[in-house]
Amino acid sequence: MKDVLLVNWDSYPNFASGGVYTWEKALIEKMSDWKFTVMNFLSNSNSNGSYSVPPNVRSVIELPIYGTNRYEEFYNDRSKLLPKIMRTRSSDIEDQFVPLFRAWISNTISGNFDTGAFMDQTYQLHQFFQRYDAKKCLEHVSAWETFCECISADPIYRHMPMKTALSTFQTFQRSGQLLSIEIQR
Numbered sequence: 001m002k003d004v005l006l007v008n009w010d011s012y013p014n015f016a017s018g019g020v021y022t023w024e025k026a027l028i029e030k031m032s033d034w035k036f037t038v039m040n041f042l043s044n045s046n047s048n049g050s051y052s053v054p055p056n057v058r059s060v061i062e063l064p065i066y067g068t069n070r071y072e073e074f075y076n077d078r079s080k081l082l083p084k085i086m087r088t089r090s091s092d093i094e095d096q097f098v099p100l101f102r103a104w105i106s107n108t109i110s111g112n113f114d115t116g117a118f119m120d121q122t123y124q125l126h127q128f129f130q131r132y133d134a135k136k137c138l139e140h141v142s143a144w145e146t147f148c149e150c151i152s153a154d155p156i157y158r159h160m161p162m163k164t165a166l167s168t169f170q171t172f173q174r175s176g177q178l179l180s181i182e183i184q185r
Contacts, residue, residue, distance in 0.1 A: 001035050003058075005183065008040040013060060014047040032056050037183055041065050061181060065174070070135050081133075088133040090140070097137045098146050100125050105150040105172065109157055122179065129180035138173040147172065 006012075012024035028036050032054065039061040040047075053060060070081065104121040107114055129137075137143060147169045151157040160168070 004036050006038045013051040013053050014040050084133045088136045093137050093140045098142050102146050109154050126179040134177045134180035138176050
């Protein structure tokens with residue numbers, strides 16, 4: 001059986017209208033020999049949380065993009081959250097997270113972007129965030145300093161205005177937090 005991760009924004013199965021919803025619903029129903037994990041980014045706090053999905057949908061991951069900073073905050077099972085927060089110390093951030101984050105940022109903004117390295121870096125960050133708190137790491141002063149070092153070293157991005165740099169950093173923070181999501185296989 002083949003696995004598919006279907007990534008949405010305000011669509012199937014939470015918003016039962018529109019062309020994208022209709023297309024995704026038909027796709028999933030007609031591909032009954034495939035197993036789907038649906039990740040739905042939710043910008044609307046009034047999204048429908050009551051829906052039915054066919055048996056080939058393994059899980060639906062609803063990820064609110066406003067009003068929450070940790071994926072675990074949105075779900076009732078918060079049993080792993082406090083231990084992750086408590087075990088994430090500054091030394092872990094400095095010694096383990098910062099080198100991974102530096103490599104990820106540097107490669108991402110590089111004119112010589114390396115797809116293979118990016119996949120490895122993203123997976124290493126994902127593995128790290130299974131044990132340590134992503135929010136605490138990404139909001140640590142070292143994350144900002146590392147980001148600033150990376151853009152300052154880049155011939156194009158070093159000319160970025162501070163307001164744009166801050167927005168870009170926040171995008172990296174949000175993207176990094178997504179890596180903490182544990183997807184069941």
